[in-house]
Amino acid sequence: MRKKLLLGNWKMNKTPSEAKAFALAASEMVDYAVAHNIEVGVAPTFVSLAAVKENINPKCIVAAQNVNEHDHGAFTGEVSIAMLKEVGIDWVILGHSERREYNGETSPVCNLKIKALLAADMTPVYCCGESLDTFEKGQTKEWVSKQIREGFAGLSAEDAKKVVIAYEPIWAIGTGKSASKETAEDTISFIRGVLRELYGETAEEIRILYGGSVKPANVAEYMSEPDIDGALVGGASLEPDSFKGLIEGMLK
Numbered sequence: 001m002r003k004k005l006l007l008g009n010w011k012m013n014k015t016p017s018e019a020k021a022f023a024l025a026a027s028e029m030v031d032y033a034v035a036h037n038i039e040v041g042v043a044p045t046f047v048s049l050a051a052v053k054e055n056i057n058p059k060c061i062v063a064a065q066n067v068n069e070h071d072h073g074a075f076t077g078e079v080s081i082a083m084l085k086e087v088g089i090d091w092v093i094l095g096h097s098e099r100r101e102y103n104g105e106t107s108p109v110c111n112l113k114i115k116a117l118l119a120a121d122m123t124p125v126y127c128c129g130e131s132l133d134t135f136e137k138g139q140t141k142e143w144v145s146k147q148i149r150e151g152f153a154g155l156s157a158e159d160a161k162k163v164v165i166a167y168e169p170i171w172a173i174g175t176g177k178s179a180s181k182e183t184a185e186d187t188i189s190f191i192r193g194v195l196r197e198l199y200g201e202t203a204e205e206i207r208i209l210y211g212g213s214v215k216p217a218n219v220a221e222y223m224s225e226p227d228i229d230g231a232l233v234g235g236a237s238l239e240p241d242s243f244k245g246l247i248e249g250m251l252k
């Protein structure tokens with residue numbers, strides 16, 4: 001049985017004190033989620049990670065939004081795995097479409113990051129998803145298949161099952177135009193098919209989230225689909241009330 005997962009991607013929002021305020025307000029809802037068998041987490045910016053980690057319910061996952069694949073060295077502006085580990089972080093989002101677009105993060109680079117994270121016993125959340133143009137041309141499956149194959153290149157089944165995938169159609173991110181549950185399930189079950197081809201039965205153990213304008217009001221629809229294991233949520237994860245609404249929605 002794949003455990004349900006709700007992950008809030010805060011993007012470039014919240015100062016450390018604002019992030020701390022959320023962390024303090026979230027204690028009960030984290031307990032509530034965990035008691036109902038839902039794993040929950042938030043991904044603040046690098047400068048807020050320590051403040052959140054120190055103040056949030058320890059059952060809550062705290063994830064970074066990126067990491068560098070190298071150990072250390074002349075990489076100005078970058079953050080290493082060891083740096084994250086020292087502040088208690090063991091989850092990292094990789095390959096978000098915004099980082100692919102604005103920071104040149106490619107699937108082969110994500111593959112290096114995934115391998116480095118797994119070697120450090122950390123959990124990568126690998127994002128994939130197509131543009132509106134690709135969607136309208138009917139090339140979504142070809143596109144995400146390439147992203148998955150490149151991101152997972154060289155991973156054993158044992159490693160692959162430690163990776164969480166987030167399928168986020170770019171046209172649905174921050175636009176209020178979420179993909180229908182049928183569209184999301186169609187692509188996510190296709191992704192599971194690609195994983196089955198690569199890893200056989202192990203594909204059934206790999207969690208795949210949907211992301212893109214998920215809200216308290218629509219999260220239940222996605223959760224009703226057999227291959228969707230949770231959600232990666234941006235805008236609706238920023239306020240404690242809305243985050244709580246997402247947890248409640250996942251239980252409907």
Ligand code: PGA
Pocket residue numbers: 009168172173174175176211212213214232233234235236
């Ligand atoms: P959104 O963002 O929920 O604001 O659409 C999702 C994401 O980018 O992870």
